Amino acid sequence: MQKYILIIGACGQIGTELTLALRSKYGNDHVIASDIREGSESLMASGPFEILDATDYDALEEIVAYYEISEVYLMAAMLSATAEKFPMRAWNLNMNSLFNVLNLGKEKKIDKIFWPSSIAVFGPNTPKTDTPQNTIMEPSTVYGISKQSGERWCEYYFNKFNVDVRSIRYPGLISWKTMPGGGTTxxxxxxxxxxxxxxxxxxxxxxxxxxxxxxxxxxxxxxxxIMESAPEAIKVRSSYNLSAMSFTPAQMAKSIQEQLPDFKMKYEPDFRQAIADSWPSSIDDTNAQQDWGWNAEFDLEKTTNEMLVNLSS
Known part of the structure; x- marks a missing residue:
């Protein structure tokens, strides 16, 4: 039986590209995109789309039933820098949307859930270099607090109700296809x-x-x-550390100058500096490598090349 997938927050930085990747893999009509607003032309033209407020359980339940959804990717969230300006709105969106999806899993209305966590779960007392999977967290931002709480609830719903929820702690993400949405990176x-x-x-x-x-x-x-891995391979049910590369703004500027020698960089740190200072500088993702075979393919040089080539054209 062909599965039907729902993406909540499909118009965001990750959601847009994830929707298109899933559609190319499972077929356009089998991947339902949803968000509180319409997205890019390529997203809207590629398959079914529903306007959905992720905090509205009844509306979500209706879409799940109508399309016979078996998997949900919950990508809707208010990110770190924006969440600091609107703490309660961020908490309500980030937590209520997660509870809605976890409860659908608990009631066996969906089979599998993906929920993204973040390096924001770590705080000023976390070991900064090669941050281990299990360590002191103590996040100091609204976004980080909501993500750490979310990790605990995911693990709880797996242990108590056998909800198949899977998660990775995304680092800062770089893309030429979509603009970022109010994060510190x-x-x-x-x-x-x-x-x-x-x-x-x-x-x-x-x-x-x-x-x-x-x-x-x-x-x-x-x-x-991680979503295609066998359930028994997923040994971490809070969220997996995930790593690819670590660099400073100066190193990034240098990688650009190798292709664009006239490029100049200035530095004017704002409130986001304090957020960045509370986060790790590098991540140990041994668990993801061992459990489900994770391995990154892009380093800084390859990323810079990909970004400049695609944005120029």
């Missing part, structure tokens, strides 16, 4: 657009702020890979 996408348009960029983080990052193709591949 957004500079790593904006920089390429400004490098090509103006040969200059003013970064909102200090030049030596190392953060874990990942090219979007790797993130999508990891998401599909």
């Amino acid at each position: 957004d500079y790593a996408v904006e920089i390429y657009h400004k490098a090509l348009a103006k040969s200059a960029y003013t970064c909102f983080l200090k030049e030596d702020t190392a953060l874990p990052m990942m090219f979007m193709d790797d993130a999508i591949r990891a998401t599909l890979q």
Whole structure:
């Protein structure tokens, strides 16, 4: 029997590319995109779309029943920088949407759930280098608090109700297809657009702020890979550490200057610096490698090349 998949938050930075990847794999009509607003032309033209408020359980339940959905990817969330401005709105969206989906799983109305966590679950007391899978967390942002709470609830619903929920802690994500949505690592996408348009960029983080990052193709591949793995392979039911590369804004600027020698970078740190300072500079993802065969393909040089080539054209 062919499965039907629902993506909630399909118009966001990850959701857009994930929708298209799933449609190319399972067929356009078998992947239902949904969001609170319409998305890009390519997304809207590629298959079924529903306007959906992720915090509305009845509306969600109706779509699940109508399309006979078996898998849900919950990508709707308010990200780190935006969540600091609207704490209660962020908490309500990030937590209520998760409970809605977990409860559908508990009631056996869906079979499998993907929910993304983030490096934001870590805090100032977390070991900064090669942050292990299990460690001190103590997040200091609204987004991080909601993600850490979400991890605990995912594990709880798996242990108590056998809900097949799977999760990875995304690092900062870099894509040429979609613009970022209010996160602390957004500079790593904006920089390429400004490098090509103006040969200059003013970064909102200090030049030596190392953060874990990942090219979007790797993130999508990891998401599909964990969801396609046998249930017994998924030994972590909170969320898996995931790693690809770590670099500073200065290192990123240098990688751009190798192709665009006239590119200039300035630094004017803002409130996002404090958020970045509370996060790890690199991640140990041994568990993901061992349990379901994860391995990143993109480093900084390959990412820069891919971004500049695609954005230029």
